[in-house]
Amino acid sequence: MKCDVVVIGSGISGLTAAALLAKSGRSVVIVERTSRPGGALKRFVRQGVPFDVGFHYTGCLGEGDVLTTLWDYLGVRAIIPIRPFPPDGHDELSIAGYDQPVRAFFSYRRLRDELERRFPGERIAIADYLGKIAAICQKIPFYNLELPLTPFLRGFQEPPVSLCDYLTKLTADPQLQAVLASPAFLYGIPVARASLAVHAMVAHGFYRGAYTIDGGGQAVVDAFLRILEQAGVTIIGKNRVDEILVEGGVAAGVRTDRGQIIHCRDVIYTGHPSAVPAMVPAGIFRPIYLKRIQGLRNTASMFAVFAVAPDETPGEPDWVNHYHIPAGLAILPETARVPRTERVLMMTTPERGRLPNLKNNHRGIILLRPALWEEIERFAPTGRRSRPPAYLAWKEELAGEMIAAAGRYWGESYAALRPLAVGTPLTFRDELAAPEGAAYGAQHCLGQHNPGARTRLPGFWLGGQSTLMTGVVGAALAGLVSAGEILGLESTWEQVRQCR
Amino acid sequence: MMSNDELRRRVVATLAEELELDPEALTPEATLYDDLGLDSLDAVDMVVALEKSFGMKFNDEESLKAVRTVNDLFELLIKLKESQTADEA
Ligand SMILES: Cc1cc2nc3c(=O)[nH]c(=O)nc-3n(C[C@H](O)[C@H](O)[C@H](O)COP(=O)(O)OP(=O)(O)OC[C@H]3O[C@@H](n4cnc5c(N)ncnc54)[C@H](O)[C@@H]3O)c2cc1C
Numbered sequence: 106m107k108c109d110v111v112v113i114g115s116g117i118s119g120l121t122a123a124a125l126l127a128k129s130g131r132s133v134v135i136v137e138r139t140s141r142p143g144g145a146l147k148r149f150v151r152q153g154v155p156f157d158v159g160f161h162y163t164g165c166l167g168e169g170d171v172l173t174t175l176w177d178y179l180g181v182r183a184i185i186p187i188r189p190f191p192p193d194g195h196d197e198l199s200i201a202g203y204d205q206p207v208r209a210f211f212s213y214r215r216l217r218d219e220l221e222r223r224f225p226g227e228r229i230a231i232a233d234y235l236g237k238i239a240a241i242c243q244k245i246p247f248y249n250l251e252l253p254l255t256p257f258l259r260g261f262q263e264p265p266v267s268l269c270d271y272l273t274k275l276t277a278d279p280q281l282q283a284v285l286a287s288p289a290f291l292y293g294i295p296v297a298r299a300s301l302a303v304h305a306m307v308a309h310g311f312y313r314g315a316y317t318i319d320g321g322g323q324a325v326v327d328a329f330l331r332i333l334e335q336a337g338v339t340i341i342g343k344n345r346v347d348e349i350l351v352e353g354g355v356a357a358g359v360r361t362d363r364g365q366i367i368h369c370r371d372v373i374y375t376g377h378p379s380a381v382p383a384m385v386p387a388g389i390f391r392p393i394y395l396k397r398i399q400g401l402r403n404t405a406s407m408f409a410v411f412a413v414a415p416d417e418t419p420g421e422p423d424w425v426n427h428y429h430i431p432a433g434l435a436i437l438p439e440t441a442r443v444p445r446t447e448r449v450l451m452m453t454t455p456e457r458g459r460l461p462n463l464k465n466n467h468r469g470i471i472l473l474r475p476a477l478w479e480e481i482e483r484f485a486p487t488g489r490r491s492r493p494p495a496y497l498a499w500k501e502e503l504a505g506e507m508i509a510a511a512g513r514y515w516g517e518s519y520a521a522l523r524p525l526a527v528g529t530p531l532t533f534r535d536e537l538a539a540p541e542g543a544a545y546g547a548q549h550c551l552g553q554h555n556p557g558a559r560t561r562l563p564g565f566w567l568g569g570q571s572t573l574m575t576g577v578v579g580a581a582l583a584g585l586v587s588a589g590e591i592l593g594l595e596s597t598w599e600q601v602r603q604c605r
Numbered sequence: 606m607m608s609n610d611e612l613r614r615r616v617v618a619t620l621a622e623e624l625e626l627d628p629e630a631l632t633p634e635a636t637l638y639d640d641l642g643l644d645s646l647d648a649v650d651m652v653v654a655l656e657k658s659f660g661m662k663f664n665d666e667e668s669l670k671a672v673r674t675v676n677d678l679f680e681l682l683i684k685l686k687e688s689q690t691a692d693e694a
Contacts, residue, residue, distance in 0.1 A: 259645070263666075264662065264664050391624055391625060391647065391650065392623075392625065393623045393624060393650045393653075393654060394647075394650055397650060397653070554649050554653060557646075559646055560646070561644070561646055561647075
């Protein structure tokens with residue numbers, strides 16, 4: 106088999122890169138390890154109830170925003186049912202030890218008003234924080250589409266500011282600290298290692314407006330599959346790329362675990378970079394680079410409970426994500442020594458904006474709590490079909506713990522949730538090819554240099570959430586950058602931004 | 606405090622080991638890009654290796670960009686060493 110570009114991985118990063126390349130006339134083959142394309146965006150269904158895994162809400166889908174613009178350019182926006190949260194949509198943050206929850210609105214103005222009302226003595230801190238977040242993002246091309254891309258990607262980055270130092274100096278109020286640090290849940294890095302700039306990139310997205318999609322992440326995947334099919338892109342499932350073929354010092358194709366060989370001129374790999382050393386012939390990369398990408402520190406994993414309410418009445422569509430968070434800067438645990446019951450618990454639902462299907466009155470409820478690889482390592486050698494009874498019992502205990510907490514935090518009725526599926530770091534490792542079950546790939550944190558799209562092997566490029574930035578937006582942009590490296594970075598960016 | 610000669614020896618040893626360069630080729634006049642074959646993609650790894658070896662931070666973009674030869678790198682590190690030791694004192 107032959108094509109111009111092989112894209113490894115069919116998550117949002119791979120789908121985006123493939124769509125951009127195909128639009129520019131390249132012949133593209135996507136190779137995906139699992140049987141269904143979509144990566145973390147795929148939905149799964151249990152007893153007729155659909156659940157999302159890696160997409161609950163996102164920023165950047167407003168008019169003129171980067172994801173909307175990119176989706177317009179690719180022609181998928183018209184077939185993706187985007188729903189903005191209503192004006193009073195918010196994350197409800199209950200802070201351990203305090204009575205009244207704080208509403209983290211998806212609007213700078215409303216958020217500022219709420220924070221000033223709740224923390225009247227902290228007006229200066231609140232203004233400083235919101236002003237800094239907005240100012241940082243004003244200099245980032247993905248938030249300020251006037252800017253060129255190349256200086257941002259290639260330029261020397263200023264030494265990062267520690268989020269922890271910044272917030273500690275900003276305010277001593279443990280409740281306000283907790284609120285301002287809470288977006289770290291969406292990129293999976295403990296505050297002690299987070300940088301203000303990465304925090305800003307994620308937080309700003311949500312402070313400017315949040316969105317969901319009817320049909321969840323699957324609707325995005327389906328829309329991409331439609332345009333990819335029209336563009337003649339082939340998707341080969343159930344094939345894991347194990348080897349990058351190199352001829353005359355340049356990338357020449359890939360070989361899969363099933364012995365498929367595809368010849369091509371360029372390869373984009375969107376999985377976790379730590380797998381690269383084993384895929385590329387020895388002697389191509391410097392050992393120091395291989396050591397760096399193999400040793401990348403990973404983001405937190407998650408315990409996830411996918412449940413339904415026990416009674417048959419359809420619940421109200423719910424526009425609020427509920428978080429129960431520890432006070433201070435402890436939104437993400439640094440070690441497994443932090444008891445599970447003291448960690449953040451998030452509750453969300455895939456059903457929003459419209460009542461669930463009347464034939465099926467069950468509304469899916471998803472509970473998420475950060476997990477660390479160390480606490481599951483003892484079961485690491487087991488595969489999806491060979492988990493020991495001890496693991497299954499432990500999983501049941503975990504689910505019980507999280508459901509009981511939901512009952513305590515958000516009302517009796519949640520204590521009766523019926524779990525239909527439970528995810529642990531092992532589940533994410535095996536389903537998403539995520540080392541250590543990392544929810545958001547490698548950390549974009551202080552003291553760590555994530556690899557960029559370019560590598561020393563001509564024709565071999567990296568995409569995916571571990572390169573540029575995490576989350577659906579970050580991974581989509583990483584896909585844009587990897588395709589842009591092949592097509593011409595600035596000209597691709599220019600074409601995309603013309604769709605504003 | 607480390608002498609300048611020691612510092613130069615350590616730069617050569619670090620680059621030779623971490624970036625697999627021939628120590629003989631690491632003469633003061635050698636240019637990083639043309640003579641040693643380092644490219645912009647190696648810059649991150651070079652900076653990380655030197656920062657780790659010396660426990661110092663390269664915090665000035667302009668001076669780093671101006672580095673062309675091994676000797677420029679020596680000079681930059683000597684300046685950094687002096688300023689960062691002064692900060693501590
Ligand atoms: C529980 C959870 C909740 C989340 N919630 C949100 C949210 O609400 N909002 C948000 O913006 N983000 C969220 N995220 C993060 C978001 O889902 C990810 O950042 C994003 O989807 C990553 O996209 P990707 O394309 O980089 O990787 P993936 O979606 O992981 O895709 C990579 C694909 O590559 C395949 N692959 C890997 N190696 C190979 C190989 N060698 N050969 C062939 N195929 C290979 C994998 O099977 C996979 O399909 C969440 C993540 C998790 C886990």
